[in-house]
Amino acid sequence: MTRQLRLFLILLGLALASLAAAGQALAHAALIRTAPADGAVIAGAPAEFSLSFSEPVSPLVLSLIGPDGASRALTRFTLGDRTLTIIAPSDLANGTHVLSWRVVSEDGHPVGGSVLFSIGAPSAAPPILTAQTxxxxxxxxxxxxxxxxxxxxxxxxxxxxxxxxxxxxxxxxxxxxxxxxxxxxxxxxxxxxxxxxxxxxxxxxxxxxxxxxxxxxxxxxxxxxxxxxxxxxxxxxxxxxxxxxxxxxxxxxxxxxxxxxxxxxxxxxxxxxxxxxxxxxxxxxxxxxxxxxxxxxxxxxxxxxxxxxxxxxxxxxxxxxxxxxxxxxxxxxxxxxxxxxxxxxxxxxxxxxxxxxxxxxxxxxxxxxxxxxxxxxxxxxxxxxxxxxxxxxxxxxxxxxxxxxxxxxxxxxxxxAAAAAQPASVHIHTGKAMADINVTPGRTGPVTISVSLLDGEFGPLAAKELRLALSRPEVGIEPIERQATRQADGSWQVSDLTLPVAGRWTIELEILVSDFEMTRLKETLEIRP
Structure with a gap:
């Protein structure tokens, strides 16, 4: 066997070894925004869903899993470059639904995921099946x-x-x-x-x-x-x-x-x-x-x-x-x-x-x-x-x-980098108040937190003040507290915050509704490395 052939076989073996170690293909087009938002609780059934990506995509498989676990294919949609708009079925029941999607990005790679949302109030989430190649x-x-x-x-x-x-x-x-x-x-x-x-x-x-x-x-x-x-x-x-x-x-x-x-x-x-x-x-x-x-x-x-x-x-x-x-x-x-x-x-x-x-x-x-x-x-x-x-x-x-x-x-x-820049989101739902929270980017380092407040009837909540705290007591990080600032659109924002470590953080909102009423909301969200 010549030296050239031995060299080729060694390099080919390394290539095959790299292929075996590559694991499941990772997403190449990142999901940027969804409507309804992942984890959102909405008052009534939406007329359509939308998925916005960082790159142009083409839909492969779209389905909706209802609170009863039944799955139905979603075949009516329009594609506008990076945004996929899907016509929703007209008979959606109250409870938690899973919008399951699989698309192919412009570079030829399949990308899949799921979006959970609830109509009226959350229920037990139906099972989510992850596609494996x-x-x-x-x-x-x-x-x-x-x-x-x-x-x-x-x-x-x-x-x-x-x-x-x-x-x-x-x-x-x-x-x-x-x-x-x-x-x-x-x-x-x-x-x-x-x-x-x-x-x-x-x-x-x-x-x-x-x-x-x-x-x-x-x-x-x-x-x-x-x-x-x-x-x-x-x-x-x-x-x-x-x-x-x-x-x-x-x-x-x-x-x-x-x-x-x-x-x-x-x-x-x-x-x-x-x-x-x-x-x-x-x-x-x-x-x-x-x-x-x-x-x-x-x-x-x-x-x-x-x-x-x-x-x-x-x-x-x-x-x-x-x-x-x-x-x-x-x-x-x-x-x-x-x-x-x-x-x-x-x-x-x-x-x-x-x-x-x-x-x-x-x-x-x-x-x-x-x-x-x-x-x-x-x-x-x-x-x-x-x-x-x-x-x-x-x-x-x-x-x-x-x-x-x-x-x-x-x-x-x-x-x-585009995927890492996507926000981490969580929806908090109680009988008195609700909050949609977005942490951008959803990874360690400097972040901006945006909060939209609603009352128990899905109407705007006119709060006087909003204070939030994030903590990870299991790793020795006590609450990091910040006063939120009201924005022109009625949302609240905190921008002077740095999250030093990845993992599941506890976020707590202290909402001053009036001089005599205070509401507290608490939930966890995942911060990526």
Missing amino acids: DPAVRFMLWLGKLGLYLGLAFGIGGVAFMAWVAPLPAAARAPIASFLALGLLSMPIAVAAQGLDALALPLSAALQPVAWQAAAASSFGRTALIATFALLAALLALFRPGGRGRLLATFVWLGVGAALAASGHASAAAPQFLTRPAVFMHAVGMAGWAGALLPLAFALRQPDGAQVLRRFSRRIPVLLVIILISGLALAIIQVERLQALLTTPYGLVLTGKLALVVALLGLGAFNRFRLTEAVVSGRASARSQLSRIIAAEIALVVAILAIVALWRFTPPPRAL
Whole structure:
């Protein structure tokens, strides 16, 4: 076994180990706001529900579980970019309901959750079922993505060699065609796994139409469609010599960028005018660089191989500049903080990718500055050494793509930051008074607390003063007291407060209704780290 093959197997093993340890996929689009609010008690049945997210989403499964535990599907809704408005059934009973939702975010990731609200007064909450993704589906999704990436990089990238370097060596056509076939065969695997993951279905449901429909409705459906046409067109270009073949090769090369920019983490990030073009350019540059390796290896066996190598060596710096600039822009947007490279799953995947890319750049630099001129001058030993290094580069590209496929299971730090910024909320309901409390952000550190007060009949409560206290006596934190300030809209606010630790805090409101009446409300809420 060669050293290059051993290196590839080690890196592939690390990628599979990372996949196994990734756990359940985390949410990539955060739920920002709901109506009714989570935990709210409302006087009468609402005409509609609304869910607002941090990114555009598409609904997959919507249902409402009533106080009696019966579940009914919610099929009437409208979608306005980031807000999903759902028509409520007209016969909702009093008591506690659970609005269960599962959507797919713009980056192709399924997101699910539940919202509890009560009509009239709370009752025993019906059970909430949490969707879990089958590990076999996760592996199938990773494998399908890897096969697709290999087809795009070595298949279409190999065809692109015709457009920007030189005609393909005849011996290179068969292996490039094999990679194109791999991409096409991997497509249905990736699409089926995308649908299964979106609906949290087991692997046994892979042939059910609903899974394929869910995948087609997601942003990955656009990627699959564009990539399929590009792979098929690349097969046609592969066996069309001359100017027409080169023109078609150019279009399918650009198809790699269009396919990968149609979905995924980075393409869904803001600002779109920067991220989508950056993904496009990064993908085109990657395919051009990686796809040139196989043709170069075969060209070195031909008499004119030195001239092909020199042409590639002169032109590759342009692609490398495109790859590095676009990659840097995307990394800054996605990671946001340098420490996230080592403290988040997404950052660790990026760090692993960067380490392999640095190794790949090192081999490329050695080829350009030490071996290219030696090959051009006719040294046979230099050709042999360069061929071995190109084999190592191919193994590194495969390992990089295997690691990149893991990004499907890791939320970018920007998405984690958006989720962390969401408020922690609690509703307190008594016969005399009610309060809706929002702590923003709902995590440790400086926070702002907003309180809306209602009387026992769901009308506004005209309080004279409001004082609140937060405590965690189990960890030695006695009540932190603050006087709230009335706002122009009638709500109350406390802004000069810092919560030092995460966990379940006790919050107590002291409401001065009049000079002779004081009402106290008490509840707990969860503060995230």
